[in-house]
Amino acid sequence: MVVAAHHSGAPPAAAMEEAGRKVEREEQQRGTRGSGRVAAVVAAGGGGGGEIEIEMEAAAAGGAAGASSSGQRHDDAEEGGLRQRPTWKRFLAHAGPGFLISLAYLDPSNVQTDLQSGSSHKYELLWVLFFGFIFVLIIQSLAAKLGIITGRHLAELCMREYPKHVKYGLWLLMEAGVIAATVPGVLGTALAYNKLLHIPFWGGVLICGASTLLILTLQCYGARKMELIGVIFISIMAACFFVDLSNVNPPMGEVIQGLFIPRLRGAYATSDAIAVFSSLIVPHNLFLHSSLVLSRKLPSSPKGVKDTSTFFLIENAFALFLVLLVNVAIVSITGTICADNQLVDDIISTCSGLTLNSTSVLLKNVFGKSSSKIYGLALLASGQSCAVATSYSGQYIMQGFSGMRKCIIYIIAPCFTIIPSLIICSMGGAPHVRQLINISAIILAFVLPFALVPLLKFSSCCAMIEPYKNTTGIVQVAWILSTVIMGINIYFFCTSFISWLVHSELSRILNAIISTLVFPFMAAYIAALIYLVFKKVSVSVPLPSTSVSSEIEVEEVRRQDDKVDDIAIR
Structure with missing residues (x-):
């Protein structure tokens, strides 16, 4: 930006020189963050006139302040114009990412968990969902704010921060997590096609793969098209499940009590509550949310960053509330x-081991064929949306860790995600849907800490986000709950393996060999987590300008320039 002012009279040269020095000092203070450089030139004639020239040029070291490989920032004039727009229009401009993120909490894996929770514990674990979604909102808001402040998404920051062997290890784990998250989507879609159209399971798997690739082509028209797809899928699932709910007509008093009164009664209530809570935080969602916010032009002023973060927070909260x-x-x-005491033995048996497949039979026996078809449509939307959202997030993960161009990522990433999922689902088949979904949940729980810890470290780094650092209480709550989840996962990994080893029918020699391989692996897993937790964040990320005095000085020069233009017009 160049601002020049010509005056008919001699300007106050000393004042102008002082203003120039202030601007230079401000820019030198921000120089370590790569925010840019400012040159101030003041020339004064004895009586013939004077000239003031202030030049501000963005630095280009590793990406300018306000422009990264992913995000673009408004200049001052453009941002000022946007602030004059009505608040509701500015909010709608930021709406969309939360709905695409929320698809992960309606995938077939979560649907199966909800179905089993209701059949085993009635409404008593609804409070776990309520408080779990509050935690989800906190974590996802940290991911979104990280993208807004740094102009880079989580995968790019991991690529810049960690040593070569660490970042490629993280990349491998995240890709495994994306594939594991895609498997339930493919399984759910194939089951839905089988229930609705009597298509063989393997045929439904192939249709899911083809339709996912077809839907992903919409990203060529912008991220908002993909976000609209998320809204459509959520609307379909909401309509279908609410129609089935109207047939059931549950007692609302008990439902509300289950939402707000914590209770753990009955067999396996504690373990089921832990399973419900742990399944809500999905690794790929942290990468996806920090990426989607970059599809909007990011602000360059402190107030603009605060407003943008607030808009994304409200939008995400609204989407999560619907979900x-x-x-x-x-x-x-x-x-x-x-919970009905008048059920026949067949229905009681179905309730005791409820799955995605048997739920269709249950609804058909209780409410008729139409209710089963409505459930099948909801399952189709759940599975297809899951496959699309996970494949879409896989593109950002691959782009951030590899640095490849988007045109190449659009081709490679979906195939890298979908093809292994199709192979796994085709080999497993319909009889093993429940087992495959459980295995995918275990893999996601295994991968989760390696996405959660980097996010919390970057969000807690004062050097990176100091002007916009998160509230200490929010960060502490996020760390505490994340530590609890990671501790629970590690505990279940260890105890489950030891229990399997003790009760297995394998020979002692084979058990010894397996133990020799697995226990060092667990030790390496824990050591890797400790490394990520205690590693000091050293990455330097250019931030938007935060100097209030510098903004005032530039605005003062801008007003002087306007006065000169008025004089010239006269």
Whole structure:
């Protein structure tokens, strides 16, 4: 930006020189963050006139302040114009990412968990969903704010921060997590096609792969098209499950009590509550959310960053609230049906081991064929949306860790995600849907800490986000709950393996060989987590300008320039 002012009279040269020195000092203070350079030139004639020239040029070291490989920032004039727009229009401009993120909480894996929770514990674990979604909102808001402040998404920051062997290890784990998250989507879609159109399971798997690739082509028209797809899928699932809920007509008093009164009663209530809570934080969602916010032009002023973060927070909270209602509806459907004391033996047997497949049979026996078809449509939307969202997030993960161009990523990443998922689902088949979903949940729980810890480290780094650092209480709550989740996962990994080893029918020699391989692996897993937790963040990320005095000085020069233009017009 160049601003020049010509005056008919001699300007106050000393004042102008002082202003120039102030601007230079401000820019030198921000120089370590790569925010740019400022040159101030003041020339004064004895009586013939004077000239003031202030030049501000963005630095280009590793990406300018306000422009990264992913995000672009408004200049001052453009941002000022946007602030004059009505608040609701500015909010709608930021709406969309939260709905695409929320698809992960309505995938077939979560649907199966909700169905089993309702059939086993009625409405008593709804409070776990309620408080779990609050935690999800906190974590996802940290991911979104990280992208807004740095102009880079989580995968790019990991690529810049960690040594070569660490960042490629993280990349491998995240890709494994994306594939594991895609598997339930493919399974759910194939089951839905089988229930609705009687298509063989393997045929449904192939259709899911083809339709996912077809939907992903919409990203060529912008991220908002993909976000619209998320809204459509959520609307379909909400409509279907609420229609089935209207047939059930659960007692609302008990449902509300289950939402707000924590209770753990009955067999396996504690372990089931832990399973519900742990399944809500999905690794690839942290990368996806920090990427989607970059599809908007990011602000360059402190107030603009604050407003943008608030808009994304409200939008995400609204989307999560809708998804929470859908999850409550799913739990209430099976909770009401299976709690009926007048059920026949066949239905009681179905409730005791409820799966995605048997739920269709349960609804058909209780409410008729139409209810089963509505459930099948909801399952189709759940599975297809899961496959699309996970494949889409896989593109950002691959782009951030590899640095490849987007045109190449658009081709490679979906195939890298979908093809292994199709092979796994085709080999497993319909009889093993429940086992495959459980295995995918275990893999996601295994991968989660390696996405969660970098996010919390970057969000807690004062050197990186000091002008916009998060509230200490929010960060502490996020760390505490994340530590609890990671501790629970490690505990279940170890105890489950030891229990399997003790009760297995393998020979002692084979058990010894397996133990020799697995226990060092667990030790390496824990050591890697300790490394990520205690490693000091050293990456330097250019931040938007935060100097209030510098903004005032530039605005003062801009006003002087306007006065000169008025004089010239006269």
